Amino acid sequence: xxxxxxxxxxxxxxxxxxxxxxxxxxxxxxxxxxxxxxxxxxxxxxxxxxxxxxxxxxxxxxxxxxxxxxxxxxxxxxxxxxxxxxxxxxxxxxxxxxxxxxxxxxxxxxxxxxxxxxxxxxxxxxxxxxxxxxxxxxxxxxxxxxxxxxxxxxxxxxxxxxxxxxxxxxxxxxxxxxxxxxxxxxxxxxxx
Ligand code: IMP
Numbered sequence: 001x002x003x004x005x006x007x008x009x010x011x012x013x014x015x016x017x018x019x020x021x022x023x024x025x026x027x028x029x030x031x032x033x034x035x036x037x038x039x040x041x042x043x044x045x046x047x048x049x050x051x052x053x054x055x056x057x058x059x060x061x062x063x064x065x066x067x068x069x070x071x072x073x074x075x076x077x078x079x080x081x082x083x084x085x086x087x088x089x090x091x092x093x094x095x096x097x098x099x100x101x102x103x104x105x106x107x108x109x110x111x112x113x114x115x116x117x118x119x120x121x122x123x124x125x126x127x128x129x130x131x132x133x134x135x136x137x138x139x140x141x142x143x144x145x146x147x148x149x150x151x152x153x154x155x156x157x158x159x160x161x162x163x164x165x166x167x168x169x170x171x172x173x174x175x176x177x178x179x180x181x182x183x184x185x186x187x188x189x190x191x192x
Pocket of ligand 1: 010068069070071072085095098149150152164176178
């Protein structure tokens with residue numbers, strides 16, 4: 001079975017993605033491949049960051065790998081925080097800090113439309129290939145649910161009456177930005 005290193009330190013992402021890929025490729029985490037430390041993410045686009053993270057792993061291991069980068073784009077905030085979603089409330093902020101800042105900025109706003117967008121960069125023998133996924137929905141006015149991570153408790157996807165943090169993993173994976181990008185990656189890997 002083909003082996004791919006997933007360039008993330010995020011356990012939730014690793015779980016979500018492994019769940020969808022385990023029958024096709026063997027996923028190795030950064031620590032399993034002997035890598036440690038913060039991967040730089042200094043580009044100003046999702047594609048750029050995904051490429052930067054995959055390149056970082058490829059340069060250190062020479063192994064095929066992939067990385068993802070996600071942004072939450074909020075209409076009433078002119079698309080912010082977008083590519084800066086992880087550092088929205090400042091360097092080294094927590095998921096909670098980001099949610100608090102979002103609820104504060106969105107207070108009183110009637111247009112609560114938002115989308116999550118994920119770009120995956122697959123690096124095969126040093127050649128990058130991109131896969132994108134997107135989900136539209138709304139920013140809630142308060143936290144709902146305990147599952148998932150990041151902005152999940154305040155994001156409700158279209159056609160659902162619950163937040164991402166109130167869904168079982170299989171349901172989130174089926175409709176989420178990352179799930180949709182991974183589905184495209186899976187379709188590509190199946191052609192190899
Ligand atoms: P990154 O892809 O790890 O750089 O993610 C950027 C930001 O979006 C971080 O604050 C993540 O917590 C958040 N994020 C990424 N994926 C998700 C998700 O599936 N649900 C909620 N928040 C997410």
